[in-house]
Amino acid sequence: MLDVVVRSIYISLAATLIAFTLGALISLLMLATPRRLSGLLVGVFDALVGVPTVVVGLVVYMLIHPGGPLGFLKLLYTPTALVVSQSLVALPIVVTLLYRYFEQLWGDVRELVLSLGAPVGKAYLLMLRESPPALIAVYLIAFSRAIGALGAVMVVGGGIEGLTNVMTTAIALEVQVGNYEYALTLGGVLVVLTVGLSLVARAVGGLVWR
Amino acid sequence: MEVRLEDVWFSYDGRRYVLRSVNVEFKGRGLHVVMGPNGSGKTTLLKIVSLIYKPTRGSVVVDGRGYWDLGPGERDSIRQHIVYVHDKPIILRGDVWYNVSLGLRLKGSDSYDYLEELVERYGVSELLRSSSRSLSAGQRRLISIIRALALKPRVLVLDEPFNHLDSSRVRMLVEDLTSMAGSSLVVVATHYMVRELMGSATRLYELVDGSLREQG
Ligand SMILES: Nc1ncnc2c1ncn2[C@@H]1O[C@H](COP(=O)(O)OP(=O)(O)O)[C@@H](O)[C@H]1O
């Protein structure tokens, strides 16, 4: 059981790292685009947040299955496929949260710097200094999204013992064979992890809204 | 420093004009008070005077030169003398000392004597090490005012600076603004009558529906 937990965590950490880096870049680029376009984009990402993870898995499956355009990479039923799918699951929430945060923060620090008669360039420094707690909070929220993405990992990973079986898939598979105790224990670990993380995220995020 | 608005119009959405043909000249020193009801355009006007907003039409002339026609370098060198205090204080993460000293730090100044004097005078010394998260509205305002006063700018613009302040601080601030106005330009916007202020005002203006009128 421990191996399943550990695998879940490291696959999700990798996926979150990718989603976070990509999401931060996208949200910063959106800040630099005209308001009308960025408003449209944030609407699109808002909508993507609600897409069922199994649909994300299906899309990735279509791309990487042996007959698919990326089939030659032989990624289907590998941990890499899980990382890719989970990062796609987590990406939209990272983009929408970071974009809104950066937009508000940039407005504030820019006005502050201008109001104090300093060059606008100083606003970038203040933004760097202000943002760590918010970034940590968003990272943890994204991690929770990634680790709970059952649908996606089922489709592209198949829950193969010792390879792509993670907590969510293990729970689903064990319930089917009547191994309730195992499933409940894993479920407990998953709940403690995600609830714990979201509490930490709330606490850290609380520091943001000074 | 002299700031002149020439036929200034401003619109946020490109349809409705919040300021309509404002003409006003703020000479190098004195205490100028702009009054007007909520929504009359005071904040917008003050941000234009402070060179934060660019007018939709018209020009802002600082010491004889159209500010928005200048290059970035020249703009920065003019703007460094002009300080604006927000109606809604912007306070950053960190402690109170970090926030009150931010203006000086952004300027690369390390002479904190006057700042320390102000901190003492306005009674916030006890707060310096407290987190900025747990401040009351009045304390936040004091911090944003002290942060600005410490810079001793040539032009100081304050937006509703008396909100949430107790009467002794209001008196103190009016005193400080009055004495500053002897050598600098001070512009204050307020939506209600502040008795102490009226006596010291060099000029009084009223903003109604985006038009500025000078009072008697
Ligand atoms: N950021 C903004 N976007 C759109 N409209 C605004 C904005 N800020 C102010 N307004 C509008 O401009 C008008 C004048 O506002 P403001 O200058 O804040 O007035 P005052 O400071 O006198 O209360 C109001 O009708 C207000 O709704």
Ligand SMILES: [Mg+2]
């Ligand atoms: Mg206002």
